[in-house]
Amino acid sequence: METIIFGDGPFGASIHEAMAEGGMPVRTLGRPSGGRHDPFALGRPSIAIEASRGRAVASNVAAALAAGCRRLVIATTGWDEDRAAVERALVAGRAAAVVAPNFSLGAAVFGRIVDAATELLATIDGFEPYIVEWHRREKADRPSGTAGDLARRVIARHPAKTRIAVDGEGRASPEVLEVAVVRAGSSPGMHLVGFDSAGETIELRLTARNRNAYATGIVAAIAWLTRTSRAPGLHEFDAVVDELLDSALAATA
Numbered sequence: 001m002e003t004i005i006f007g008d009g010p011f012g013a014s015i016h017e018a019m020a021e022g023g024m025p026v027r028t029l030g031r032p033s034g035g036r037h038d039p040f041a042l043g044r045p046s047i048a049i050e051a052s053r054g055r056a057v058a059s060n061v062a063a064a065l066a067a068g069c070r071r072l073v074i075a076t077t078g079w080d081e082d083r084a085a086v087e088r089a090l091v092a093g094r095a096a097a098v099v100a101p102n103f104s105l106g107a108a109v110f111g112r113i114v115d116a117a118t119e120l121l122a123t124i125d126g127f128e129p130y131i132v133e134w135h136r137r138e139k140a141d142r143p144s145g146t147a148g149d150l151a152r153r154v155i156a157r158h159p160a161k162t163r164i165a166v167d168g169e170g171r172a173s174p175e176v177l178e179v180a181v182v183r184a185g186s187s188p189g190m191h192l193v194g195f196d197s198a199g200e201t202i203e204l205r206l207t208a209r210n211r212n213a214y215a216t217g218i219v220a221a222i223a224w225l226t227r228t229s230r231a232p233g234l235h236e237f238d239a240v241v242d243e244l245l246d247s248a249l250a251a252t253a
């Protein structure tokens with residue numbers, strides 16, 4: 001069962017290393033010279049992992065489907081405009097893909113902690129939420145996919161917040177959730193969700209030390225896809241995490 005990885009940058013390399021260490025056959029593909037991958041050159045992979053660039057996601061998914069691949073993991077961010085078209089292609093090709101802005105298991109649990117904290121603090125007058133995220137200088141999207149997901153979680157659970165402002169755009173107002181973005185150095189990722197009041201501040205922070213955590217989550221997503229038949233279309237990584245947590249709880253019962 002061979003896996004191909006679209007993207008030979010640091011992220012793709014970390015995924016390749018994790019899979020090779022687990023004894024899984026894997027090939028990593030760099031950027032194609034013609035701008036698009038030739039499906040005939042892909043062989044017939046059992047799994048395709050998208051870890052390249054947002055603007056390449058739709059064409060890479062199309063190439064994988066044309067090569068006969070029916071299980072995919074999409075770990076790239078910055079392709080929201082193509083999401084509907086990608087899902088239609090998956091459904092038409094009877095293929096399933098697990099998708100997330102961050103495949104770190106810690107990030108998945110962190111999001112649930114943020115959910116609970118927001119719901120609790122939204123009931124207490126005076127605690128205002130905010131988000132700070134820091135990534136390496138070369139990261140293109142602002143905010144990151146993870147920060148965007150955290151912001152949506154906060155807005156969904158905090159009645160006073162209705163929209164996001166990135167890097168101080170527009171005028172500060174009570175209904176705006178402020179998201180501060182830092183692009184400097186080589187940080188693989190830091191996300192902080194804070195709640196500030198007149199007398200105290202609560203901060204929740206997730207810091208990635210390297211990209212291995214993301215690779216571990218992708219391997220878990222592959223196991224989820226191959227364990228049983230999944231419905232065609234896009235599946236959120238939360239479904240994978242739910243099964244992992246349920247299994248862990250059952251083992252300790």
